[in-house]
Amino acid sequence: MSTGRVIAQVDCNAFYCSCEAVFEPRLWTMPLVVLSNNDGVVIALNTAAKALGIKRGESFFKVSRLIKTAGLQVRSSNYALYGDMSARVMATLKTLSPTVEIYSIDEAFLCLSAIPEASRTEYARHICATVRQFMGIPLSLGIAKTKTLAKAANYFAKQYPQLDGVLDLTGSAQQQEFLQALPVSSVWGIGPRWGQVLADEGVDNALKLRDLSDFWVRKRLGVVGLRTVLELRGMSCLPLEQCPRPRKSVCVSRSFGRPVQQLTELKEAVATFTAKAATKLRREHLATGALTVFVRSSKFKENFFSASANCRLLTASNYTPTLLKHSLALVDKLWRKDVKFAKAGILLTRLTDENTLQLNLFGKWDLSDDRPTKLMRAIDKSNLFYQQGRLRFAAEGMQRGWQTRAQYRSNRWTTCWEELPVVRV
Ligand SMILES: [Mg+2]
Numbered sequence: 001m002s003t004g005r006v007i008a009q010v011d012c013n014a015f016y017c018s019c020e021a022v023f024e025p026r027l028w029t030m031p032l033v034v035l036s037n038n039d040g041v042v043i044a045l046n047t048a049a050k051a052l053g054i055k056r057g058e059s060f061f062k063v064s065r066l067i068k069t070a071g072l073q074v075r076s077s078n079y080a081l082y083g084d085m086s087a088r089v090m091a092t093l094k095t096l097s098p099t100v101e102i103y104s105i106d107e108a109f110l111c112l113s114a115i116p117e118a119s120r121t122e123y124a125r126h127i128c129a130t131v132r133q134f135m136g137i138p139l140s141l142g143i144a145k146t147k148t149l150a151k152a153a154n155y156f157a158k159q160y161p162q163l164d165g166v167l168d169l170t171g172s173a174q175q176q177e178f179l180q181a182l183p184v185s186s187v188w189g190i191g192p193r194w195g196q197v198l199a200d201e202g203v204d205n206a207l208k209l210r211d212l213s214d215f216w217v218r219k220r221l222g223v224v225g226l227r228t229v230l231e232l233r234g235m236s237c238l239p240l241e242q243c244p245r246p247r248k249s250v251c252v253s254r255s256f257g258r259p260v261q262q263l264t265e266l267k268e269a270v271a272t273f274t275a276k277a278a279t280k281l282r283r284e285h286l287a288t289g290a291l292t293v294f295v296r297s298s299k300f301k302e303n304f305f306s307a308s309a310n311c312r313l314l315t316a317s318n319y320t321p322t323l324l325k326h327s328l329a330l331v332d333k334l335w336r337k338d339v340k341f342a343k344a345g346i347l348l349t350r351l352t353d354e355n356t357l358q359l360n361l362f363g364k365w366d367l368s369d370d371r372p373t374k375l376m377r378a379i380d381k382s383n384l385f386y387q388q389g390r391l392r393f394a395a396e397g398m399q400r401g402w403q404t405r406a407q408y409r410s411n412r413w414t415t416c417w418e419e420l421p422v423v424r425v
Pocket of ligand 1: 011012013014015106
């Protein structure tokens with residue numbers, strides 16, 4: 001018997017790898033890893049790659065020999081592709097449930113309360129089949145009365161092929177057995193650090209965690225931990241959030257493909273990140289009131305150097321030339337002749353709505369002058385249509401030899417005209 005709310009947690013299986021395989025179907029059956037920015041470490045891998053003993057987080061140079069010996073396929077991360085595929089998956093999910101909380105690029109929570117219990121699993125399979133048919137992306141789905149239990153259900157939906165990607169734990173008599181089989185550090189919200197604290201106390205699975213006393217949990221894990229425990233008992237403490245929380249900051253940072261030792265190059269890079277961050281602001285109708293630029297050398301070399309500098313804007317802005325003026329001045333402050341820079345980035349904070357700007361007493365304001373806004377809109381529109389960065393500020397540079405390594409990047413199949421898939425019949 002189940003009454004009340006029913007939540008499904010949807011997770012795209014090996015999402016980055018699946019996105020790659022949709023456009024290169026031979027990859028479905030080959031071992032495949034996707035690398036982090038700058039081709040540093042493995043951030044995603046499919047089942048066949050796991051079978052080779054590769055782990056997430058392993059550095060690329062350690063597994064690169066498997067390219068020759070085991071036919072390992074390697075791709076640089078292609079966020080243009082993953083972001084677009086994610087948006088399509090989420091849009092499809094929204095046609096299948098009245099309430100969808102987008103939790104991450106490949107995860108969402110849905111409300112399935114309106115589906116009768118008897119047909120729930122069937123409906124969940126229909127969701128998987130629809131996304132598979134429309135986007136080619138395989139999903140798994142865990143169903144329960146709380147988010148934490150739905151996550152737990154999904155853990156098993158993924159693990160056991162006989163479940164066919166769906167596990168409904170709402171009325172399940174075996175809920176206890178499943179929780180007993182779930183390692184405590186795999187409980188949503190617990191993680192490795194608390195997992196270790198709990199394991200040291202002999203609490204090594206989700207069932208033992210569920211049955212701890214409230215007092216003990218509160219004392220050791222705080223109110224956040226208690227919430228997790230209550231959720232495991234079927235008491236919902238984490239509501240479905242349909243509106244994304246307002247953004248607090250925008251950050252754009254990259255590791256360089258090679259060490260940067262010239263001021264002009266460091267400026268080009270920071271200008272590029274600034275322009276990118278400004279585009280993000282405008283896309284969300286925000287303006288920034290404070291900029292931080294940060295730089296560092298390689299963590300693996302001697303004389304590690306890391307520094308940041310920041311400034312406040314008198315009036316919040318999302319106008320790229322204004323932000324460039326400030327960020328480039330900060331680079332001058334941070335520049336050191338003897339440092340080989342390996343990474344830089346920009347962080348924008350004190351974000352406000354672009355339509356309700358607080359003006360200051362000292363500037364000259366001509367509010368009827370909408371040319372800056374129009375110029376930015378024209379640039380954004382053209383870049384959206386052609387390709388991000390096609391139209392850019394001279395400060396961003398031409399040669400850009402510092403650019404992040406992405407030696408194995410696949411095409412931006414869905415977002416770039418020149419890279420669309422070609423079908424021959
Ligand atoms: Mg996933």
